[in-house]
Amino acid sequence: MKPLFDCRLYAFVDSAYLHGRPPGEIAESLCRGGADLVQLRCKNWTPDQIRPVARELKFVTDRSGVHLVINDFPEIARDVGASFFHLGQEDFLASQHSHLAGLGLSGPRMPLAGLSSHGPDDARRAVNVGAAYVAVGPVFPTPTKPGRPGVTLDYVRWAATHLTLPWFAIGGINLENLDSVLAAGATRVCVVSAILNQADPAAACREFRRRLG
Numbered sequence: 555m556k557p558l559f560d561c562r563l564y565a566f567v568d569s570a571y572l573h574g575r576p577p578g579e580i581a582e583s584l585c586r587g588g589a590d591l592v593q594l595r596c597k598n599w600t601p602d603q604i605r606p607v608a609r610e611l612k613f614v615t616d617r618s619g620v621h622l623v624i625n626d627f628p629e630i631a632r633d634v635g636a637s638f639f640h641l642g643q644e645d646f647l648a649s650q651h652s653h654l655a656g657l658g659l660s661g662p663r664m665p666l667a668g669l670s671s672h673g674p675d676d677a678r679r680a681v682n683v684g685a686a687y688v689a690v691g692p693v694f695p696t697p698t699k700p701g702r703p704g705v706t707l708d709y710v711r712w713a714a715t716h717l718t719l720p721w722f723a724i725g726g727i728n729l730e731n732l733d734s735v736l737a738a739g740a741t742r743v744c745v746v747s748a749i750l751n752q753a754d755p756a757a758a759c760r761e762f763r764r765r766l767g
Contacts, residue, residue: 555619555637558666558687558720561590562766564623564744565759567611568698569596571750578610580755585618587759593623593640593744601627608634623668631665638686640668643676646683654684670724672705674712681719688717689744692725693735698746699725707738714739732765741766 565584567577577594584592594611596604608624612634615622623638624631631639646654646669654667666686671677680688690713694704704725713721723735724744735743745762752758 555621556590558621561621561720562742563589563759563762564591564593564722564724564742565589565749565755566593566595566744566746567607568593568746568750569599570698571747573750577607578614580750581611581614582618583755584749584759585615585620587749587756588763589620589759591621591623591638593625595625595746597626601630605630605633608636612636624665628665628667632663635663636665638668639665640670640689642670643672643679672702673709674716677713677717677721681717685719687720687722688713689724690717690721690740691723691744693723694726694731696726696747707734710735710738710740729761729765732762736766 567580572580581592592611592615594604594608604627608630612622621637623640624636625640626645628639667684668687668689669680669685670689671680677688677690690709692699692702692704693707693710710723720742722742722744723740727735727743727745728748749755749758
């Protein structure tokens with residue numbers, strides 16, 4: 555698998571965008587299209603529903619040399635051997651811990667953590683608590699974060715100047731606005747609906763990869 559620093563395209567198997575397709579089938583398409591990371595994001599599923607799907611996706615992503623990320627559930631990420639888990643800032647702060655190492659996970663194959671951020675203070679906090687990467691956004695308003703305004707390209711420009719750990723621009727990014735995000739300094743992007751709403755997610759991934767270089 556690629557080192558995280560060399561990863562460019564972060565894609566998703568999101569339960570809100572399955573459109574009747576099996577999660578494993580979507581994961582295979584994303585891997586075939588060139589995604590470097592695939593996150594399993596199931597906001598309305600229970601852990602018991604998520605766990606078997608996570609195991610299936612781990613098999614798919616391992617076969618392609620792609621990193622698996624589990625959203626919201628560090629324990630599931632550990633148990634299935636995922637590379638990363640991802641938390642929102644609010645979720646981490648609610649845990650009452652001052653460092654991600656304090657979440658109490660243990661084992662020989664510990665996943666690393668990614669954290670969402672919505673501004674410079676969030677980004678600094680993510681670095682200080684031990685995040686392996688930071689998601690910067692939502693750059694533009696997006697249905698995956700209803701009610702949250704876009705942080706605009708100004709935050710992307712700030713991240714490009716100030717962050718030294720890997721960071722991914724996220725939120726409402728599509729092929730029409732991708733050039734503006736890259737021009738603001740992003741080199742890595744997370745893409746949800748602009749890939750999953752396509753009939754051929756693999757082809758959509760390939761086009762993003764071509765544009766990312």
